[in-house]
Amino acid sequence: MSKRKRESIKMIGKVLGYSAQTGSGVIVDEQGQRHIFSTNDWMSSTPAKRGDAVDFILGDEGAALQIFPAVSQSQTASGDSRAGKRSDLWLAALSVVAGVISLMIVLFDDEGWDRDTVAGFFMLVLIGLAAGIGTLSNGLLGRRVAISGIVINSLAGVIGLLSMLN
Structure with missing residues (x-):
């Protein structure tokens, strides 16, 4: 049997x-x-x-x-298992804001960069990258925003390095 x-x-x-x-x-x-x-x-x-x-x-x-x-009804409707926890979005937003500011500095600052400016610029880039990577690695809400922040910060960092070499 x-x-x-x-x-x-x-x-x-x-x-x-x-x-x-x-x-x-x-x-x-x-x-x-x-x-x-x-x-x-x-x-x-x-x-x-x-x-x-x-x-x-x-x-x-x-x-x-x-x-x-x-999973609540609102989470099911949005397809997001963390819906309602919007406080996590600030980390991804920080990444984008830091990236935009870094990009503006590197593109629109015509004056020469002294040691403090270089240190501040790369500190801002690193903060933006860390915030974006932290969002991705923790699986937090705002993954697409974090990816945008990582791309913008990376672009600003590369342009900053290239402009320092010239």
């Missing part, structure tokens, strides 16, 4: 509690049933906390498996 694998049941619930010390927690589903989970099944980089809405799969013994923070 062959064993049939039970079909995965997708559930929605909320975290009732979580302990980092034990690496386990409890989720309550929409019907009020409680399901235990372990840290290994938490599929988010941010730790679980009480009240988090989650999507999960019900395991054979009633445990919650493959737990993800729930």
Whole structure:
């Protein structure tokens, strides 16, 4: 007699509690049933906390498996799993602003550059690059803006280096 694998049941619930010390927690589903989970099944980089809405799969013994923070209607509509966290956009915007200022300095400053000007210019370029790369590496909102900032800062840096060599 062959064993049939039970079909995965997708559930929605909320975290009732979580302990980092034990690496386990409890989720309550929409019907009020409680399901235990372990840290290994938490599929988010941010730790679980009480009240988090989650999507999960019900395991054979009633445990919650493959737990993800729930995606709200606004997030689904925009296709962005971080919608509503617009505070992350400032880092990408900083990259673009620093790049535009750096580009304006290198293109429109006709006076010779002294040591302080060179240091300030490249500091601004590095800040813009760091902000853009930080946005990309953290997977934050504003990835396209960050890429624009990285390109503008790189362009300003190259033009600045070439103008110093001439």
